[in-house]
Amino acid sequence: MRRLHFETLKPVCPACRLRRREAPLELAPGAMMQDDAAWTGVLRCTAQDCAQAYPIIAGTPILVPDLPSWLSANLHLVLESEVEGTDAEAVIGAAVGPDAAFNVARQQQSTYGHDHYGDLFEPVPVGSDAEAAGSIRRLLAAVRALLKPADGPVLDIGCAVGRTTLDLAAGASAPVLGIDLNWQLLKIARRAIDQGVVSYPLRRVGNRFERRSVRASFPGANHADFWIADALALPFRSGTFRQAFAMNVLDCVADPAGLVCEMSRALSGEGELALATPFDWASHATNPSGWLESPVALESMLAGIKDALAGEGGRRLVSIAPPAEQPWHVRLHDRAAVHYTSQLLTFRCSVDPGEIAQET
Numbered sequence: 001m002r003r004l005h006f007e008t009l010k011p012v013c014p015a016c017r018l019r020r021r022e023a024p025l026e027l028a029p030g031a032m033m034q035d036d037a038a039w040t041g042v043l044r045c046t047a048q049d050c051a052q053a054y055p056i057i058a059g060t061p062i063l064v065p066d067l068p069s070w071l072s073a074n075l076h077l078v079l080e081s082e083v084e085g086t087d088a089e090a091v092i093g094a095a096v097g098p099d100a101a102f103n104v105a106r107q108q109q110s111t112y113g114h115d116h117y118g119d120l121f122e123p124v125p126v127g128s129d130a131e132a133a134g135s136i137r138r139l140l141a142a143v144r145a146l147l148k149p150a151d152g153p154v155l156d157i158g159c160a161v162g163r164t165t166l167d168l169a170a171g172a173s174a175p176v177l178g179i180d181l182n183w184q185l186l187k188i189a190r191r192a193i194d195q196g197v198v199s200y201p202l203r204r205v206g207n208r209f210e211r212r213s214v215r216a217s218f219p220g221a222n223h224a225d226f227w228i229a230d231a232l233a234l235p236f237r238s239g240t241f242r243q244a245f246a247m248n249v250l251d252c253v254a255d256p257a258g259l260v261c262e263m264s265r266a267l268s269g270e271g272e273l274a275l276a277t278p279f280d281w282a283s284h285a286t287n288p289s290g291w292l293e294s295p296v297a298l299e300s301m302l303a304g305i306k307d308a309l310a311g312e313g314g315r316r317l318v319s320i321a322p323p324a325e326q327p328w329h330v331r332l333h334d335r336a337a338v339h340y341t342s343q344l345l346t347f348r349c350s351v352d353p354g355e356i357a358q359e360t
């Protein structure tokens, strides 16, 4: 956790956020610092009736409202050491079988690793079709073209392996933060900024993967940081960010309307919000009663949260550009890929001036 991000973003307790309170977190004495970043330590809620502590593990703060649940689901992944030799990885992957958590995680790392960083291994020709690696970067570039250059902190929600966060950080003068709940994906992003190494397993076919590793430096990487945090309980005071992106995340959360409300709350007046969604709903993520199955359903959800937004300091979302569509492509293995059409939406967050005075 970079000092720049902690001191600028001033995170608040995610458990208190669920009770609609903004209780600051402090870095407990004894944190191990390395290159102006906390490598290990504890963030503690300053509200005396809470005092919840959140660990910083390998440079990553774990800022989720239900820490015990996140740790019981993820601690074994956090403690799992890296197996990076292709041969050793292949032996382990074959021994445990394709349905083992080891291989399920490798599939996710392969899919997002390739789309975010595949250009570092095979240059993507200019004007290439939607199938080439980098489809998320093209999607991000398309929405950014509709926004103003950010003049303050930027939030990248559901950043996965983090290339979009690094793209947003290139040329940034303020902190850019990528958040996700998935440790196995986020650790690829962390390694890119901590060690200047991009490394992920690329699935070839069946249960056969090939380890891809390369040294890489990213302009503006010192403005990027990666935290474990929940998009539905953002650990930030209202009005912290100038821009918030949720690229292909809306259909992955339990409460899509809650995501948009949280993003809006985290934005300052005139802050900008960008969403991309392929409407790829799954019942393990979102109860089918909450599925928005068309752009029209999405619009009526946005209309329906007007009152909730007004309750968040008089906030209102004003559309910046008409909704657009763009391909988004995720590779499964050498012979399979999923082609989505992702819908892009951009909004400016207008905040009642009287409420801004109260927030600052």
Ligand SMILES: C[S@@+](CC[C@H](N)C(=O)[O-])C[C@H]1O[C@@H](n2cnc3c(N)ncnc32)[C@H](O)[C@@H]1O
Residues within 6 Å of the ligand: 112, 115, 136, 157, 158, 159, 160, 179, 180, 181, 182, 185, 229, 230, 231, 232, 246, 247, 248, 249, 252, 253
């Ligand atoms: C479909 S992936 C998109 C990843 C990336 N934005 C891209 O387009 O390549 C959705 C991401 O959102 C993350 N995610 C899902 N629910 C989340 C939540 N409540 N808070 C933060 N991240 C979440 C997932 O772990 C996953 O990395």
